[in-house]
Amino acid sequence: MLSESSAAVVAATLPAVQAHGEAITGRFYQRMFDAHPELLNIFNRSNQATGQQKAALAAAVVAYAEHLTGGSSVPWGPILDRIAHKHASLGITATQYTIVGRHLLTAVGEVLGDAVTPEVAAAWDEVYWLLACELIAREARLYTVAEVPENGSVWREWRVVERTQETPDVVSFTLAPADGGPVPGFTPGQYVSVAVNLDAGRGQQIRQYSLSGRPGAAHWRITVKRVRGTAGAPDGLVSTVLHEQVAVGDTLRLSPPFGEVSAIGDGGPLLLVSAGIGLTPAMSALAHLAASDPERPVALVHADRAGAAHALRDELPGLQEGLPNLSVRLWYEDAAGGELAGLKAEIDDGLVDPELIPLAPGAHVHLCGPVPFMALVRGGLLRRGVPTERIAYEVFGPGMLRD
Ligand SMILES: Cc1cc2nc3c(=O)[nH]c(=O)nc-3n(C[C@H](O)[C@H](O)[C@H](O)COP(=O)(O)OP(=O)(O)OC[C@H]3O[C@@H](n4cnc5c(N)ncnc54)[C@H](O)[C@@H]3O)c2cc1C
Ligand code: HEM
Incomplete structure (x- = not known):
């Protein structure tokens, strides 16, 4: 918990930090990479170049400050899990948190100038380290479970x-x-x-x-x-x-395997919805269930440009043999020639219609594909009464879906 005195200071300075978020983020990365060019090998350069989620780290600290000062009711557990799994897969170490913390807080001071009194700096330092400690603890547990040697490498x-x-x-x-x-x-x-x-x-x-x-x-x-x-x-x-x-x-x-999103749910009917290369978790789920729980009712819904662009499609007839309760529904933007010998599937032309996705009562849903596709499908399933907590999804990039 944030100390009472720091909470008041953070709440008072939050609007200024938020207003200068972009400048702080820019300054932070510039400082950090100048001092530690080796970190250019860990951070995603294309995300840096496009600006896509470049701000994720600093934005998370600001959002956490909002959370600590009572300004947001976002549940933080899933967010911390997502970041910790991603960090663990990159081999992030506790020592690197000191580097990031130092440069982030110095960047705040440089951008906000005299407004950052020693009291303000100490309050934001407290926010940073509360968040850092949550992440470091989660990452330490993940490294232990993955049997990464202490002070050893994930690679x-x-x-x-x-x-x-x-x-x-x-x-x-x-x-x-x-x-x-x-x-x-x-x-x-x-x-x-x-x-x-x-x-x-x-x-x-x-x-x-x-x-x-x-x-x-x-x-x-x-x-x-x-x-x-x-x-x-x-x-x-x-x-x-x-x-x-x-x-x-x-x-x-x-790295060892990490990731907090399970594609198999916890038993009961399963609905796997994917688009394009987002089919990889679903294919692993189907292979796993064919070997471990063949009677499980599973619906696979996949969207792709055409049958010829649908990767791993050749494996579906064999998986259908192993999973007698597997139904397959495919949406191809161009369905001409989309049929495949041995595959029992409904094939539609055009884009996925969320209303037509087969939905068994109580199904656990796993989504993976481009963000607009997942937002469309998730919105449709929520409207059809699927509770939020039954819809898991994986974003093949930084970030999460917004409600
Ligand atoms: C949890 C997870 C699981 C994933 N699973 C898979 C999977 O199973 N299969 C799979 O194929 N992928 C998967 N991905 C995606 C994968 O990690 C990569 O993001 C993907 O392969 C692209 O990486 P890249 O280095 O080739 O492209 P990047 O170099 O990262 O480029 C990404 C995009 O940025 C653009 N870009 C780069 N620099 C600039 C610039 N200066 N100006 C404008 N645009 C620019 C590029 O043109 C490109 O479109 C997964 C991602 C995550 C997070
Ligand atoms: C409190 C401190 C930190 C916070 C709040 C934080 C937050 C985040 C967030 C929100 C993401 C995006 C996760 C996703 O959705 O995929 C992320 C990714 C990442 N983080 Fe951190 N992080 C912190 C510390 C660190 C440290 C110490 C390092 C290592 C020096 C680091 C390196 C990375 C890298 C390399 C990524 C992947 C994305 C990219 O390369 O652009 N982070 N972090």
């Missing part, structure tokens, strides 16, 4: 044992630990971070990829869509390296 080398071109834009990598050690378990919906070295000494970048195979299998699998730059924007840094440079026999640096 482990994995060898590519198979590479499969699923569609022109999507490739799967099947991976085995390079040290021959055991393959850790995971829950469908969890992801790994992949760290790759960029060409020409441009350092390292890290991205997350959901595990698309069956937990308990002898290998892991990730399925990666190649991100092409449009309208003058550059091609995706990591997906391009994976598509163009990674072959069978090469190794990749992977």
Whole structure:
């Protein structure tokens, strides 16, 4: 809890900090990267360049201050879990919180100037460390469960044992630990971070990829869509390296599996709704259930540009054999030629209509796809009476959906 004296100071200075959020964020990153260029290898440079969620860190501190001073009733547990899982997958350490804290608070002082008295600085320092301690504690638990050695690294080398071109834009990598050690378990919906070295000494970048195979299998699998730059924007840094440079026999640096969103719910009917490359958690869930709970009623709803763009589609007939209560409904923007031999599916032309999504009473829902797609489907399901807490979703980027 924030001390009473700090709470009053934070409440009084919150509007000024909020009003200068962008300037503070800009100053913060500039200072931090100048002092610690090695952190450029941990932060997502494309998010920095586009400004997309660049402000996430500072904005979270401000939102937490609002929460501590009674100005918001947002439940923080799920937000802290999401950040902690993401941080753990990046190998963030407690020491790095000192670096971030120092530069963030100095940036506040630089932007707000004389308004930041020693009393104001101490109050914001308290907010930062309350939040930091919550995250550090959660991350420490995650590292312990993942058996990351104390003061050790999250990174482990994995060898590519198979590479499969699923569609022109999507490739799967099947991976085995390079040290021959055991393959850790995971829950469908969890992801790994992949760290790759960029060409020409441009350092390292890290991205997350959901595990698309069956937990308990002898290998892991990730399925990666190649991100092409449009309208003058550059091609995706990591997906391009994976598509163009990674072959069978090469190794990749992977984190243990993390991620707070389960794609299988807690028993009962399951509705998996995905679009495009957002199908990876659903495919892992189906493989898992076929092996562990084959009678489970499951509805798979997937939206894609066309049958030929629908990655891993060839696996659906086999999964239907293993899951007799699996129904499949597909929406292809262009449904011509979308049928697949052996697959029992309803196929519609055009975009997903949330009203037509099959909904069993009491179903647990898992969504994954572009944010506007998930917002549309989630809105439709909420209107149809599905309680919020039964709808889990995964955003393939920073952030969460807003109500
Ligand atoms: C939990 C989670 C799970 C995920 N699972 C999967 C998965 O299973 N499969 C999968 O394929 N992906 C998945 N992703 C997405 C993945 O992590 C990457 O975000 C994705 O591969 C793109 O990374 P990239 O490095 O190729 O592109 P980035 O380099 O990150 O580029 C992203 C976008 O930014 C644009 N951009 C970059 N710089 C600029 C600039 N200066 N101006 C304008 N635009 C710019 C690029 O053009 C591109 O469109 C997941 C993400 C998360 C968070
Ligand atoms: C109290 C301190 C911190 C807060 C409130 C915070 C908050 C956040 C938030 C909200 C996200 C986005 C999560 C998502 O939705 O995906 C995030 C991601 C991230 N954080 Fe933190 N963070 C803190 C400390 C740190 C530290 C100490 C580091 C390491 C130096 C760090 C590095 C990152 C990185 C690399 C990402 C991934 C996104 C990107 O690369 O742009 N954070 N953090």
